[in-house]
Amino acid sequence: MTHGLWNLRVKIDGEMILDVDPEMGYLHRGIEKISEDRHYNEVITLMDRCCYVAGFSWEHLYILSAEEALGIRPPERAEYLRVLCDEFQRIGSHLMWYAAFVQDIGLMSPFLYGMRDRDLVLDLFQSFTGARMTYEYMRVGGVRNDVPSGFTDQCRKVLNWLTDRFVEYDQLCLGSTIFRERCDGLGLLKAQDCVAHGVTGPMLRSAGVRRDLRKDRPYSAYDRVDFDVAVADGADVTARYLVRMEEMRQSIRILNQVVDWLDRHPGPVLADRLPRWLGAPYAPIGNEGYLLKRNYPKGVGFSAVEEPHGEAQAYTVNDGGEHPYRVKFRSPVFANISAARQYLIGYHVADIPPIMGSVDVCVGEVDR
């Protein structure tokens, strides 16, 4: 949920919205261009900055496509660790959204509850990556390091705490007259419009479409964990709230299974026999230094993950050089905002904050 980094040009007649035109680009850093000048593992640093509230999901996305392009497979424990990162990240991102969204519509106290609980997730991230937002944890071929001892017990404590919080969240929002009056029936976007305009993620599922890449096109260890796809059928702001809340409950369900698996299956977290150039790109080999000609593979990689905001895709083209030839990312929020005309026109000016809030805009990944 980002404020202030983009403009929405609105044409109005009195209080009625006649036309809208989102203006993006204020946060454009040229991540796709910079990636063409970087070594494969150095791009990970940029991915954290793509969406700064869901850094792990973007790392995972890039890593999957780079591994495909380079023909590298990670060990199983690394796949489970990536799922752990992704799902905790989903909870963190949705809690951040919850906190910012309810504040936008005039409820102050849920902001404090949301941020308080998101901090528990960030504490967990800090304990095994050293960072709270920009992790640089995943690597081509696995992850950087294993989790510390006692980590899984700490996870269980956080998960138990979070499980009991949803009653509180719902009472604060669904039980509030302000919330219901400002959200019910607003920002309608029916299923066929969602599909035509490329809208994905919680917005699409709130229109009753049961589509989740974790189920439909499983990656990493998602085919080995048990969970349900959260859907609602209101297609409005309240329905999007309900879908995100249910997604967090399902994430907790996935995480409980992952944590149990991690306890039972110790092992390596980085593939052995990685090509030498991948581990230390600029370390000299022999006396020739980094001028030595190395055998970079050729290939393309395409990956798609279910990010907290929707479907993100990465396409890596690799022409046998030291850097990716071209990296293209598809941001789910980019598509969700591009459909703004469909869900804003016909409503009132005062409806813009709840409707745009329910989209969960992260400008970092729209502008890249």
Add this chain to the structure above:
Amino acid sequence: MEPDDIARQLAPKLGDGLLSVEPFPGTAGRVRFRPEKALDLFRSVRDDLHFGHLSMVGGIDWVDHREVFYVAWSDEAKQYVFLSTDVPANAAHIETASSIWPSANWHEREAWEMVDITFDHHPDLRHLLMPDGYTFHPLLRSFKLHEPEELEVKSRRV
């Protein structure tokens, strides 16, 4: 869905507009087509193959030519399909897909400003991420980023 299935269904409608359908990692296949037949292909992929959801449009600058690629998703097959075509670098243009898939609108705006591919009959082809009036196309290979500068440290006389 396999590449052969796609080729069998598309070939009668497109004729020589369809160049090949080859396996492509993570998708049902990669369809190579002639840019003149773009609209027929898009319509056929959406209506006959039921890829109703266009996810992404992008361009690659291969210096001597440019590649335009499209990724679409089918809810029935639960698969992606990859469409790609080559346009000459000195006349890089192709028909817009936004009349078939409205979601192409912004993706094509981005591809136009980044890789300089013009989308004919696009409803709203103007800058999206770059400021208005920006004349460069950053994702072309001819657009060089600055090399990291080496700063010369002058020894200071004590």
